[in-house]
Amino acid sequence: xxxxxxxxxxxxxxxxxxxxxxxxxxxxxxxxxxKGLLKCxxxxxxxxxxxxxxxxxxxxxxxxxxxxxxxxTILEDDDIWNCFYCYTCHSICPVGNSACxxxxxxxxxxxxxxxxxxxxxxxxxFADSYYSMAIGAIPSNFFEEISEDVPGWWDFRxxxxxxxxxxxxxxxxxxxxxxxxxxxxxxxxxxxxxxxKIREADE
Amino acid sequence: xxxxxxxxxxxxxxxxxxxxxxxxxxxxxxxxxxNVEVIEEFENLCSxxxxxxxxxxxxxxxxxxxxxxxxxxxxxxxxFQDYVQPLNAYYxxxxxxREQCSWVHDDNEKATAKAINIVNASIExxxxxxxxxxxxxxxxxxxxxxxxxxxxxxAALSLAKQGNKVTLIEQSPSxxxxxxxxxxxxxxxxxxxxxGMCLLNPILNEVVWNDNIEIITNAKVISSEKRxxxxxxxxxxxxxxxxxxxxxxxxxxxxxxxxxxxxxWNDNLSMRKAIYKPFSQAYPEAYVVDMENCDKCGDCxxxxxxxxxxxxxxxxxxxxxxxxxxxxxxxxxxxxxxRPEYGYDRYEDVxxxxxxxxxxxxxxxxxxxxxxxxxxxxxxxVVMIQCVGSRDEKPEGHLYCSRVCCMxxxxxxxxxxxxxxxxxxxxxxxxxxxxxxxxxxxxxxQANGIRFIRGRPGEIVKKGDNLVVRTENTLKxxxxxxEADMVVLSTAMEPSEGTKxxxxxxxxxxxxxxxxxxxxxxxxxxxxxxxxxxxxGTAHDPKDITESIMQATAAASKVSEFVxxxxxxxxxxxxxxxxxxxxxxxxxxxxxxxxxxxxxxQMVIDPMTCSGCGNCMxxxxxxxxxxxxxxxxxxxxxIDGMLEGKKDDERRILVFLDQIGYTAADNIGVNRLKYPExxxxxxxxxINRVRPSHMQHALENSADGIFIGEYPGDxxxxxxxxxxxxxxxxxxxxxxxxxxxxxxxVYIPYFTGLANKLIAFDKEIAELEDKE
Numbered sequence: 019x020x021x022x023x024x025x026x027x028x029x030x031x032x033x034x035x036x037x038x039x040x041x042x043x044x045x046x047x048x049x050x051x052x053k054g055l056l057k058c059x060x061x062x063x064x065x066x067x068x069x070x071x072x073x074x075x076x077x078x079x080x081x082x083x084x085x086x087x088x089x090x091t092i093l094e095d096d097d098i099w100n101c102f103y104c105y106t107c108h109s110i111c112p113v114g115n116s117a118c119x120x121x122x123x124x125x126x127x128x129x130x131x132x133x134x135x136x137x138x139x140x141x142x143x144f145a146d147s148y149y150s151m152a153i154g155a156i157p158s159n160f161f162e163e164i165s166e167d168v169p170g171w172w173d174f175r176x177x178x179x180x181x182x183x184x185x186x187x188x189x190x191x192x193x194x195x196x197x198x199x200x201x202x203x204x205x206x207x208x209x210x211x212x213x214x215k216i217r218e219a220d221e
Numbered sequence: 222x223x224x225x226x227x228x229x230x231x232x233x234x235x236x237x238x239x240x241x242x243x244x245x246x247x248x249x250x251x252x253x254x255x256n257v258e259v260i261e262e263f264e265n266l267c268s269x270x271x272x273x274x275x276x277x278x279x280x281x282x283x284x285x286x287x288x289x290x291x292x293x294x295x296x297x298x299x300x301f302q303d304y305v306q307p308l309n310a311y312y313x314x315x316x317x318x319r320e321q322c323s324w325v326h327d328d329n330e331k332a333t334a335k336a337i338n339i340v341n342a343s344i345e346x347x348x349x350x351x352x353x354x355x356x357x358x359x360x361x362x363x364x365x366x367x368x369x370x371x372x373x374x375x376a377a378l379s380l381a382k383q384g385n386k387v388t389l390i391e392q393s394p395s396x397x398x399x400x401x402x403x404x405x406x407x408x409x410x411x412x413x414x415x416x417g418m419c420l421l422n423p424i425l426n427e428v429v430w431n432d433n434i435e436i437i438t439n440a441k442v443i444s445s446e447k448r449x450x451x452x453x454x455x456x457x458x459x460x461x462x463x464x465x466x467x468x469x470x471x472x473x474x475x476x477x478x479x480x481x482x483x484x485x486w487n488d489n490l491s492m493r494k495a496i497y498k499p500f501s502q503a504y505p506e507a508y509v510v511d512m513e514n515c516d517k518c519g520d521c522x523x524x525x526x527x528x529x530x531x532x533x534x535x536x537x538x539x540x541x542x543x544x545x546x547x548x549x550x551x552x553x554x555x556x557x558x559x560r561p562e563y564g565y566d567r568y569e570d571v572x573x574x575x576x577x578x579x580x581x582x583x584x585x586x587x588x589x590x591x592x593x594x595x596x597x598x599x600x601x602x603v604v605m606i607q608c609v610g611s612r613d614e615k616p617e618g619h620l621y622c623s624r625v626c627c628m629x630x631x632x633x634x635x636x637x638x639x640x641x642x643x644x645x646x647x648x649x650x651x652x653x654x655x656x657x658x659x660x661x662x663x664x665x666x667q668a669n670g671i672r673f674i675r676g677r678p679g680e681i682v683k684k685g686d687n688l689v690v691r692t693e694n695t696l697k698x699x700x701x702x703x704e705a706d707m708v709v710l711s712t713a714m715e716p717s718e719g720t721k722x723x724x725x726x727x728x729x730x731x732x733x734x735x736x737x738x739x740x741x742x743x744x745x746x747x748x749x750x751x752x753x754x755x756x757x758g759t760a761h762d763p764k765d766i767t768e769s770i771m772q773a774t775a776a777a778s779k780v781s782e783f784v785x786x787x788x789x790x791x792x793x794x795x796x797x798x799x800x801x802x803x804x805x806x807x808x809x810x811x812x813x814x815x816x817x818x819x820x821x822x823q824m825v826i827d828p829m830t831c832s833g834c835g836n837c838m839x840x841x842x843x844x845x846x847x848x849x850x851x852x853x854x855x856x857x858x859x860i861d862g863m864l865e866g867k868k869d870d871e872r873r874i875l876v877f878l879d880q881i882g883y884t885a886a887d888n889i890g891v892n893r894l895k896y897p898e899x900x901x902x903x904x905x906x907x908i909n910r911v912r913p914s915h916m917q918h919a920l921e922n923s924a925d926g927i928f929i930g931e932y933p934g935d936x937x938x939x940x941x942x943x944x945x946x947x948x949x950x951x952x953x954x955x956x957x958x959x960x961x962x963x964x965x966x967v968y969i970p971y972f973t974g975l976a977n978k979l980i981a982f983d984k985e986i987a988e989l990e991d992k993e
Contacts, residue, residue, distance in 0.1 A: 059612075059652070061676065062676040062677055062692065062694075063676075063677040063678070063693075065700060066691050067680055068700075077693070077700075109615075112613040112677065114615075
């Protein structure tokens with residue numbers, strides 16, 4: 019981060035190029051909004067409809083402001099991890115920006131820079147389920163909270179195989195050869211390396 | 222002649238256009254390519270210093286012909302025709318290297334190469350030019366003003382006071398427009414809200430009493446045909462069912478009527494009868510029957526002491542001929558239901574500023590008392606939401622700022638604070654836009670206790686009895702839920718349906734937002750791209766009453782210029798060689814424009830009507846008709862110039878466009894859209910003047926493709942289309958692929974379409990060449 023703070027004054031130095039972070043995001047393949055980011059006028063409509071903003075300190079408008087200032091501390095900000103991709107900000111933004119996509123790109127930068135292993139740890143169970151079942155399944159470490167928040171969920175989950183059988187849908191997990199095939203693919207594309215790295219960082 | 226041509230002294234004057242041209246085109250390379258008597262470049266050739274350079278060049282070097290490599294002839298041909306004096310105006314040609322080169326291409330090298338071709342084409346063209354003089358004709362002093370709102374009334378009044386005969390055409394049963402229902406109006410200078418009707422009424426009365434104005438209400442223009450200087454409009458007038466000559470507005474009919482319907486003049490907040498008077502000051506001062514809702518019981522007929530009512534009537538159509546037209550068809554407001562997050566149709570107490578204006582109006586549904594629609598109580602907190610549909614790129618929204626809504630919100634908030642000091646008024650804004658003196662009005666509002674929250678609300682929900690506005694207070698970085706018992710949406714201004722319709726009928730250009738587009742956004746803000754048609758008020762773009770009146774009076778003044786100065790007609794029209802003419806009259810019916818008449822045993826051509834298409838020449842057995850100005854040779858020379866020095870691996874496509882197509886092509890440049898450098902545009906007076914022999918000549922001399930654009934409204938359209946089809950067949954027999962000629966429709970407003978067609982044609986030709 020080139021910007022520096024001294025005596026509470028935020029200094030923008032002559033050699034700073036605040037838009038470089040924004041440009042990285044615009045050039046990211048994930049970003050679909052072309053110039054939407056640069057047209058942000060900080061109206062706050064994203065935050066006003068954001069469920070995460072209502073229940074946490076996450077503030078999509080503030081996130082965009084910091085991106086446009088080139089403030090890279092946003093990559094280490096815990097609050098960006100509270101967005102869970104409902105895409106309301108994406109569909110409501112009057113200038114055609116997408117805070118949601120930017121959030122995902124920031125997280126990916128953070129992950130690529132190895133700054134987010136801690137954040138990913140709780141989700142390792144998802145990754146493991148691709149190896150065990152060839153699908154992404156809710157990791158067991160979330161069961162307790164979901165049971166508390168969603169009445170009847172645990173019951174439903176326990177009876178899921180029965181319900182599927184009754185509907186003639188077969189088991190939820192595909193046959194073993196499919197699981198093996200998916201596992202091979204994941205190994206070959208480097209997925210295993212990534213999750214091992216996260217697991218190691220955890221230890 | 223041909224020997225002389227090579228001796229002609231030619232001067233090329235190149236304009237940098239303040240970088241508009243010189244930043245894309247390498248002028249040194251352009252100059253190095255030229256072999257002419259005089260080459261000069263200047264920052265702004267259209268300036269008076271530019272004139273001196275041109276004039277000195279002509280006088281000192283005895284130039285015979287001049288090429289101005291600069292902007293489009295549509296922008297500055299008249300200027301440079303004047304600057305080349307004492308040379309004949311048509312010894313000058315403009316090479317359009319701005320709109321059709323530097324503004325549509327990014328690659329400097331390719332743009333420079335194309336600029337060289339364009340300049341070469343002009344050089345070859347002027348060598349073939351003949352000296353001719355423009356024909357000046359005076360326009361009729363009859364004017365049609367379309368739309369009877371504050372803009373149309375002011376334009377009509379100003380014209381009438383200058384002695385012109387005005388027909389004021391209004392779609393609804395009364396003139397007056399939005400201003401009549403607005404209630405109070407804001408005034409930044411007086412820092413006060415004034416009674417709109419009190420300001421409007423004197424103007425309305427003056428319009429009514431002026432002998433030079435004929436008001437036609439319940440009427441609209443349904444077609445327009447332009448014959449050079451005259452517009453022939455057809456007006457369709459719907460029946461009123463009440464004779465305004467007899468009606469004394471006693472209101473006994475409405476008393477007797479048992480059919481109640483929502484009153485649209487009160488934004489449907491109150492009811493009116495099926496026979497009604499829109500508002501008390503309405504003109505004509507007569508009742509009108511809303512036939513869609515009338516059940517023809519006859520009660521009104523029996524109640525009328527004047528026998529003014531007749532429940533039968535047909536739509537009536539009649540033509541009028543005018544010399545010019547002012548479009549003042551106004552705006553409508555954004556439909557708040559398009560933003561369902563604000564719950565306009567779910568919550569009774571979510572209303573628009575227009576509805577609040579009716580509620581606060583003393584002639585409105587509550588006689589000026591601020592009441593909630595749900596329970597008639599005075600609201601404790603009113604929250605206003607700005608930019609509903611404005612500055613909004615979501616579907617159906619508008620990118621532009623509607624310009625008046627900040628002042629409208631401040632006005633209504635001030636009125637509430639004045640009458641109901643205990644009501645809290647909050648304006649949720651993204652930016653407060655109160656330019657100039659309006660900033661004083663903003664400060665006045667703050668001093669009155671209006672509160673401002675910077676944030677654009679995302680949602681309105683109901684919690685208990687109250688509405689809750691969810692917004693981020695962006696200055697505090699705080700998510701807020703504001704309880705309110707009335708929410709007012711400041712909806713965008715958008716072009717009215719009438720504005721969109723009249724644009725099509727008059728074939729005037731529109732903006733991407735469907736407002737009527739001015740001829741030039743900076744220096745011609747009132748003319749449209751159709752000569753003799755002008756625009757004012759909110760049909761043009763969002764503006765307030767003051768600005769509408771200014772533009773309306775300016776439009777009237779522009780019409781006066783037009784009437785008193787006359788119209789320059791390009792002299793390239795047909796002429797009868799009397800010695801040869803036997804007055805057989807064959808040409809009379811052959812001319813699609815009906816420009817030929819027989820008078821006193823002589824053929825006469827109306828210069829206002831003749832388009833110079835040359836069709837008559839093909840029917841005249843005596844060869845007694847010519848077209849002034851050596852057009853044929855000029856087109857051939859232009860083609861040769863465009864194709865000069867073409868390399869084997871290069872693609873050059875010639876595009877022929879008349880005034881309409883050429884304006885559309887200029888608009889591509891003005892809007893900075895792009896098309897390939899292979900596209901070389903040649904302007905002609907009439908597409909029909911491009912003969913099959915021209916096209917064949919071009920294709921046999923290395924042109925890769927020919928693109929002919931014609932406006933489907935042109936009377937020669939079918940003829941040209943057939944001619945091209947025949948030519949394609951003929952070329953095929955000569956081994957030239959028929960696909961090398963493209964015939965396409967062009968429209969002034971649809972410049973993006975033209976750009977896409979040019980891009981597609983270039984691609985087709987490229988693929989064709991790969992195959993061959």
